[in-house]
Amino acid sequence: MPTAFNASVNQAPGIYVTQDTAGLIPASIIPFNRVYMVGPAGTGEYGRPIQIHSYEDALNVFGVAGITAAAIRLFFRNCPQGLMFFSRVPIAQTFEVQVTNTSGTFELGIDGNTVSYTAEAGDDASAIAAALGDLINNPLNGISKLVFSDVLPSSSDTLTLRALDPTGSALTATTSGDVDVTDVTGIEPRDLDYIWTIESSYDPDENRPGYLIAPEAFSELGPESTSVGQAMGQHAGRIGFNWVALVDGKPDLFTTEAMLEDGKRYTASQGELAYYARYVEDFEGIEVPLSAAVAGIALLRFREQGFQFPPAGTRYPIQGITRIVGPPIKRTHQEVLNPEGINVPRDLPNVGPCVYGARTRSDNPYFRFVHIPVVLSIISKTFEEAFTNEIFTAVDGAGVLFTRLKMTANAILYQVWKDGGLYGATPNDAYEVICGEINNPALSLEEGIVNLEAYVAPAPLMERMPIKVLRTAIGQVQITAQNVLSAA
Numbered sequence: 227m228p229t230a231f232n233a234s235v236n237q238a239p240g241i242y243v244t245q246d247t248a249g250l251i252p253a254s255i256i257p258f259n260r261v262y263m264v265g266p267a268g269t270g271e272y273g274r275p276i277q278i279h280s281y282e283d284a285l286n287v288f289g290v291a292g293i294t295a296a297a298i299r300l301f302f303r304n305c306p307q308g309l310m311f312f313s314r315v316p317i318a319q320t321f322e323v324q325v326t327n328t329s330g331t332f333e334l335g336i337d338g339n340t341v342s343y344t345a346e347a348g349d350d351a352s353a354i355a356a357a358l359g360d361l362i363n364n365p366l367n368g369i370s371k372l373v374f375s376d377v378l379p380s381s382s383d384t385l386t387l388r389a390l391d392p393t394g395s396a397l398t399a400t401t402s403g404d405v406d407v408t409d410v411t412g413i414e415p416r417d418l419d420y421i422w423t424i425e426s427s428y429d430p431d432e433n434r435p436g437y438l439i440a441p442e443a444f445s446e447l448g449p450e451s452t453s454v455g456q457a458m459g460q461h462a463g464r465i466g467f468n469w470v471a472l473v474d475g476k477p478d479l480f481t482t483e484a485m486l487e488d489g490k491r492y493t494a495s496q497g498e499l500a501y502y503a504r505y506v507e508d509f510e511g512i513e514v515p516l517s518a519a520v521a522g523i524a525l526l527r528f529r530e531q532g533f534q535f536p537p538a539g540t541r542y543p544i545q546g547i548t549r550i551v552g553p554p555i556k557r558t559h560q561e562v563l564n565p566e567g568i569n570v571p572r573d574l575p576n577v578g579p580c581v582y583g584a585r586t587r588s589d590n591p592y593f594r595f596v597h598i599p600v601v602l603s604i605i606s607k608t609f610e611e612a613f614t615n616e617i618f619t620a621v622d623g624a625g626v627l628f629t630r631l632k633m634t635a636n637a638i639l640y641q642v643w644k645d646g647g648l649y650g651a652t653p654n655d656a657y658e659v660i661c662g663e664i665n666n667p668a669l670s671l672e673e674g675i676v677n678l679e680a681y682v683a684p685a686p687l688m689e690r691m692p693i694k695v696l697r698t699a700i701g702q703v704q705i706t707a708q709n710v711l712s713a714a
Contacts, residue, residue: 550571
């Protein structure tokens with residue numbers, strides 16, 4: 227049915243009924259209730275997030291094993307009804323190319339795309355290897371679309387070539403001259419395989435906000451895991467995603483200094499990355515990175531209490547484990563670790579093992595705690611979905627569209643405030659929306675831009691609680707209390 231009467235088209239006498247919408251745009255709050263996990267597996271499609279409903283489901287669909295299997299099992303033990311989407315990490319085909327002479331012409335081909343270099347006077351093997359690497363990586367050469375090259379730091383006369391598409395068909399390498407080539411493709415993914423999966427698996431229009439984890443990368447990759455964690459943080463903070471990356475520490479971080487050194491490798495300008503040191507031992511005796519349990523606790527607490535609560539505290543102890551690996555972590559350790567955003571588990575009396583830290587790796591005090599980016603992500607994604615249908619709407623001069631947008635944003639923020647995600651005794655204390663001529667000058671409108679600004683105060687977190695006990699004289703409790711309060 228038409229939404230408006232068109233006098234130039236509707237010329238016949240009669241009644242013309244139209245239907246349209248008015249007022250605010252109905253919008254549902256977009257939840258932050260899923261976990262995206264990347265890891266190796268024996269079967270299944272590469273680089274596409276597929277929902278798994280249980281540990282047994284992961285075994286049947288992907289044939290997971292080792293740390294990845296243990297992490298999935300730990301996640302579901304902490305949130306049996308949790309939403310997890312698993313992306314299988316491929317293994318890129320890899321060649322080692324070694325220069326064995328220092329004179330003549332050196333030629334290397336990949337699937338018929340060839341580069342060659344003729345040695346110059348004074349060239350040694352490392353110079354020749356570097357020259358071949360530059361030619362391979364030159365975008366003007368066809369070979370650069372298939373592989374990229376790096377010089378191995380431990381052997382400067384050797385190049386390592388990795389397939390750009392780790393899911394593509396097998397490549398064939400050929401050489402002439404004094405060059406040896408060997409296929410050294412491994413059986414376990416490396417850091418670049420994880421990074422490819424993180425960067426290629428997700429679409430902000432299809433994958434709603436959630437936590438990103440990669441437990442096996444940190445358990446098995448050693449120093450290479452740092453680049454994986456950094457890629458996770460960068461991806462979580464990309465426009466359109468608004469995710470939170472839960473990054474694990476390396477194994478065997480048993481001292482405060484070691485945890486600090488490892489954790490400080492990561493930063494998060496707007497709280498998009500949280501770091502968790504120490505591993506836990508599950509019922510099967512496997513030492514598992516903490517992120518899987520944190521993600522499970524996060525989703526469980528979201529379901530039971532709300533999105534504004536962090537995945538930490540004694541109300542939600544870690545399920546499915548026998549102990550925290552390594553020496554006990556005491557308050558004195560956290561006096562150093564916590565201000566630096568190094569989250570750790572604690573084994574507390576009468577509670578057992580629990581996550582006892584809820585900070586991000588951001589230096590910005592506005593993004594200090596891990597629940598803040600979650601609240602902001604929910605608001606941002608809800609705005610995005612609510613206003614999508616308004617794109618390509620004409621802007622009237624009477625402020626009707628501005629009012630509609632503002633009313634919708636206010637309704638969304640009211641619901642977030644009512645649910646406890648924003649701080650304030652009244653809505654006016656918690657948020658303010660501006661959308662009108664004051665922030666939409668003619669120049670912006672001529673460019674097709676309509677600005678809406680939402681000022682929000684997310685609910686803060688009680689992390690520390692000073693309690694003062696004052697001894698008073700008998701019969702003087704009320705008088706003393708009133709005097710103290712008056713003086714304050």
